[in-house]
Amino acid sequence: MNEARIGENALDLALIERVQRGEKRAFDLLVTRYQHRIIAVVSRYVQDWSDAQDIAQDAFIRAYRALANFRGDSQFYTWLYKIAVNTAKNWLVAQGRRPPTDDIDATDAVQYEGGSRLRDTDTPEHELLRQEIERTVSTTVKALPEELRMAFTLREVDGLSYEEISETMSCPIGTVRSRIFRARDAIDQKLRPLLDN
């Protein structure tokens, strides 16, 4: 049965609807889904790790309170991005600092989110753990069988849909789904002990 896929934007909307019905745990799923990207956005305005975390947390809290006003006419991430930028700018102004004048539009933000390096001034242990996580993920991906690695990187790095990957790799969508899951599972097996400790 080829029932329509939900799509990432519709997934966000489904989570938002659950939050609006009082299921606050659904907001936790949104936070864990976008926390990394939002911290990356905020880090363009502040370099200190703990400040960036505080501002990002504040942005999520503001987003929660404003969720009743989110009508779904834009993508949730675009809306959240604007809140994060405004929160960061307000924080800079409150610190007596001038926010940068060249704003990057949310639709172009993806290409600027990578590569930001925050100074972890408070927790060197966190910095070490972060490096270990990146090393583990990278090593595990490189060790994956060719078909798993290709499907997984086409999805996670290049952002292709399952249908596009299916055409690229000349295999059924179900096979694509299976390969991506097996790749994630293999990485998870290596990563989980690191995080649990």
Place this chain on the structure above:
Amino acid sequence: MNDDDASMQPAVQLSALIDGELSRADSRFLLRRLEADAALRGQWRRWHLVRASLRGQALAIDRGFADRVNAAIAVAATPRTANVDGVLRWAGGLAVAASVAFAALLVMPGSPSNAPPLAVSPPTPPNSTGQVAISTLRESDLRPDLTPALHNVSEIERFGQPLSPSLRLDPRIDEYLLRHSAAAAHPLQASFAPLIPVAVEQPDGVVGKSGPSTP
């Protein structure tokens, strides 16, 4: 592997879900399950961490980040949608109309038990497509008898407190009350709280209106 979503294990479904590649029906079920399944939520969190790592994004590896956000919103009110607010505003408007009508009845002479019963059509829900209910209120029902003294003892005994000697009812009050009896009878009237003129006592003791006010 079978293409049928229903035969997939929850973890496989979750992998498809975070890519937006699960069917809508199965997504609904899985989202409900996610909120109750800590192991699945852990996978959700770790897989998004892996995604961030591969994309070179800053890694919020500390579970405390999400926990602090959760603690802050735990005490916050649920952000309700506009539809719910619309229903609440309709209900609020109806409550205001009812109180205005009741206040009008209080200034009428005679015992409420001796007065003919007022038949008011019951309110219908705001999304009803039914016909407009016709009000059975008559103009004379709302027109107070201004002849009795407003501050004699018998009035105090009946109403419990002396009415303001400066309160001389104005024909504009009639107009005001009639407008609102008509509004209260209209079931599809959107919240007319913003449309209620504020009645204020003017320096000469005559009650007038200052214009519409928005709550």
